[in-house]
Amino acid sequence: MFILTNPDWLENDGYPFWSLWDNVRTWWEIRNLPNVLFVHFGNLKTDMPGEIRRIADFIETPVDESKWEEILLHCSFDYMKANAAKSVPLGGAFWEGGAETFIHKGINGRWRDVLSAADSAKYEQRAVAELGDECAHWLATGDLS
Template identity: 65%
Template sequence: MAQTVEWPKKAREIHNHHFDSTIWNDFAFRDDDIVVATYGKSGTTWMQQIVGQLLFGGDPGIEVATMSPWLDLRVPPKAEKLPVVEAQTHRRFLKTHLPVDALVFSPRAKYIYIGRDGRDVVWSLYNHHANANRAWYEALNDTPGRVGPPIEPPTSDVRQYWRDWMDRDGYPFWPFWENVRSWWSIRNMPNVMLVHFADLKRDLPGQIRRIAAFLDISVDESNWGAIVEHCSFDWMKQNAPKSAPLGGVFWDGGARVFINKGTNGRWTDTLTADDVNDYESRAVAELGADCARWLASGET
């Protein structure tokens, strides 16, 4: 007798300056939907680009920020966002930064979760936050529907930014450990695949093949070279307005700030040995040894 799968069930809502998780309650899934999930600054846009290139055969003109919206971002509100997504006729690929228990999880969809070492996440978050402009703050803080305090400009000290993020679990964004833990806990679900940022850097073609197989996408080999090229970080940086939300208008320096460096280890020149030990010990305590090892390197 086949074993019954116990699908995750939504247990709570999350609201803040970014999130309105209730949009998933009203979202009508289709059988071939794809959900790209991360904590944030972990390769989300990179994965959206990969999925878009696989779906559209290496088309250089697709704009994933428009085609693949961040569904639980509270702006624009769900009354505007849902009809646009529901009108899409291509295979939909959506983005979320929610932990599993705040998401409506559907057996009809396929989920790709991307992990990245938390120290690299913070350095990328800092660039994202420090270069945000007035329009970014106005959209998040001043539009109707915000719950809780506004998001404030960051400190000029990146190490203090990292310390605040550690001490206040994801501040000023949202909790980190529960996000990783929630997705790791369902990694063996038949419609879930975990991908690591470091593996995308080590073997991008191999990871794209793996993702295509998981999504049941047959690759036209005549388009393979274009697909790989358009998923390279250099190509995405050169064509950043196609990937960044609204073409990058929320960041001083534009879309090339949003698509920043794509490098790991920038924290090594700033964090002390005690800082590193603090993070690594915390990761094991929060996630367990196996998940902590995977998050650090992609190794299982």
């Protein structure tokens, strides 16, 4: 995990790819456009069937009920993990250990086992400073209200 091998992970925003803050901020700025739908990993974990139906409604695509179970299977963490090379950008070439490294455990809150309380507080302060209260709240919770 990059955070474990780089104690300056928060200051080196984006290394070795792109800035997390810029990426989230630019999408946040256009969140109200009619062709943009925000989907949060936590909400997918909590209610994947509901989120898939919400996405289908957004793109005005009817769900073929005869394929519903197959859709749920192919969107599941277990399926993506078993088919990681097909599920991860560039087959996982960016990650040491490949695609299986990118698709690791599929659980929320793992950062609690990695970050100290001081690092967590530092991250939360930086998120608010970079993104503002509302966006930082969405990023942490998936709640757009």
